Amino acid sequence: MLSPTQDLSSPDDWPSPGSGDAGAPETAYPPAAGPATEPPAPSGYVAAEPPAPSSYPSAEALPLRKAAPGRSFAHGLRRMIRSESLPTAPMRVVDRLVDSPYANPRRNKETSEARRTLNFAVRLAETMFHYGADAMDVESAIVAICATYGVEDVDVDITNQSITINYVSNSGIYLDAEQQSGSEAEIFSHTVVRVVRSWSDNYSGLTTTHRLVKTITDGELSRAEAERRLTRITSEPKPFPRWMTTWANILAAGSFTVGIGGEWFGAVLACLTFAVVTPVSAKFAKWRVPSFFIMAAGSATVTAVAMTAYTLGLPISPAHVIGSGLIMLLPTFRLVSTIQDAINGFPVTAAGRMVSTGLSFVGLIAGLAIAISLTTTFFAFPEVDMLEVVFASADWYLHVVFMLLATALVAVSVQVSPRHILPGVLSAAVGMVVYYLATALGVGPRMISLAGAVGVGCASAWLAQRYTIPQVVLAVPGLMFLLPGLSIFRGMYMFTVDSNPIEGLVPLINASAVILSLAASVVLGNYLMRPFMKQRQPRRLRAPRRR
Incomplete structure (x- = not known):
């Protein structure tokens, strides 16, 4: 018979054969090795800590000892607060x-x-x-x-x-x-x-x-x-054939030229220029030429054509023709996705996309710089006086009409479904309304663009949920009217031609910051609209989720 005060944690404390109560059968200690099952501990006892493996056979049952007061409660409390799932289990x-x-x-x-x-x-x-x-x-x-x-x-x-x-x-x-x-x-x-x-x-x-x-x-x-x-x-084939997307790019370049304040003849020249740039860029892409060189070739062609026409005395503003070309060539689509990845918690993906997008942007600047250097230095083309160039938009009605037209044409060029072109134009229209309201309130020039981008983001997010389409399909074409093509040209021209190149870095840095801020503002508009979009969800989608 075991005594509650007897410690059996060591084999030396086991009773010798024949000891114990009278009439109890003799039992050999320790038990013989073999497939034996461990008997349950009597009431009031818990299994003792196992000794070293060499001190007893592996088949022996663990000896018992009296549970310390409060030990059972502490053990249960630890089991209660301990997580049931392994710390390395996949998160939900x-x-x-x-x-x-x-x-x-x-x-x-x-x-x-x-x-x-x-x-x-x-x-x-x-x-x-x-x-x-x-x-x-x-x-x-x-x-x-x-x-x-x-x-x-x-x-x-x-x-x-x-x-x-x-x-x-x-x-x-x-x-x-x-x-x-x-x-x-x-x-x-x-x-x-x-x-x-x-x-x-x-x-x-x-x-x-x-x-x-x-x-x-x-x-x-x-x-x-x-x-x-x-x-x-x-x-399945794309909704628009290649010839239609080519014409969309050509007409969009002319629309942007008028929208940012250029002359009608400059719009025609921009269309003719992109009649060459668009198919050549497509051919380079088919040959798998890196994006850096495609962008450099496109911006160099646009700049060379505009500077040549200006030298020949044609009634154009080269700054507006080149500015509209830069708007068309900027990698807006990848830039918006890059900023979304950075904000939404994908830093490595955003960093990789930022490198490729940044190289495309550098390619634009490199092509622009090469063309300006060749035309002004080697061919003695007259320089453009940046102080005499008016960097102002056209009249408000021309600006609105041609920018909305350019938005629709850009949507065609990126193969937006025909029934979703109008929602993209509506997103741009909302951004323009916010843009002009901010202008009327006397907001600074940079904040005006950011306010317009937030308007585009809010409208595109709401319309995207209504039509069950991704927001980027509407936001990217709607954002085009805010891109600072003229600022990029002014900064690059001053950096390349003027005697003080440091002055040209300021417009370039400002333009780069504005482009990044525009993309971030579109993402901000999506987050601002989430409470309203939740209210529009059907009841079955607002039900509690499964656990």
Whole structure:
């Protein structure tokens, strides 16, 4: 019989054979090794700490000792506050879908097949990146699709051009369609990686892909049908043929020239210039020439043509012709996505995109500088007096009409779906209203542009939710009228030609800061409109999410 005061934590304290109560059968100590089960501890006893492995056979039951007062309560309290999940378990990334277009995904009723679901998700993510989506939208789409088809708690890593999805299963989730034998499925890990190496100006394809994800998260589409629809999206032609996008670029250059205060003859010259620049740039892109050289060639061509016409005495303002050309050539689309990635928590992706976008911007400046140096130094073209050039917009009605026309033409050039061109023009119109209101209130010139960009961001975010399309489809064309093409030309010209190049750095730095601020203001407009967009969501989307 064990005594509550007897410590049996050491083999030396075990009773010898034959000791104990009278009539008790003799028992050999220690017990023989073998497959024995550990008996439950009597009431009031807890298992002692195991001694070193060499002090007793591994098959022996642990000796017992009296529980210290309060030990059971402390042990239970520690178990209560200790996390049940491992610290290295994947976080519930499905929580990141809050405030995204794919919030509250509905679980599809079909059996989860993790491998096919992950392969489909990475394929769709690659398509979205290829069409110009930002990293936040791509990550939200991946998480929403996986959650809809029963694969939750995936780890998604988007780094510049690389997309990585990792999933570690729970029991009951199957690797393939064939179920595992046994009482529960085998736990497995599956990782898929895709590197996006090409981009396309196809906002119609981005819109269709966005709507496909929305249909999936609403629980209205099986995975097999979703795969077939994605195949159709990637194989269908663009809404506008190449000749139409070429004409859209040509006419947009002329519209921007009039909108920023240029002459009618200057608008015609800008159209003729882009009749050469657009097909040549397309041919260079087809030959996979780096973007730096494409931008440099385009800006050099525009500058050389404008300076030549000015030297020949044609009634044009070279600053306005070159300024409109720079507006057309600026990498606005990639810049907006870059700022969105930086603000939304993708710093590595934003840094990579910023390098490529910055090189394109440097290419523009390099081509402009080369053309100015050649025309003024080697060919003795007359210099442009920056003090005599009037950097003022046209009359307000001309500015509004031609800038809105240019917005529609830019939307055509980036393959926006025809039924979404008008919402993009409306976004630009709202930005212009805010722009002129800020002007009437006497706000500074930089704040006027930022206010207009916030207006574009708010309008594009609200209209994008209403038409179920990504915001960037409406925001990028609507932002074009605010780009500082004239400031870039003035700064580069002063830096290249004037005797004091430091004075030219100030306009260049200001123009760069304005461009970055415009992109950030568009993102700010999206965040400002989120409370109003939440109120417009259907009731089923505002229901509490699954836990």
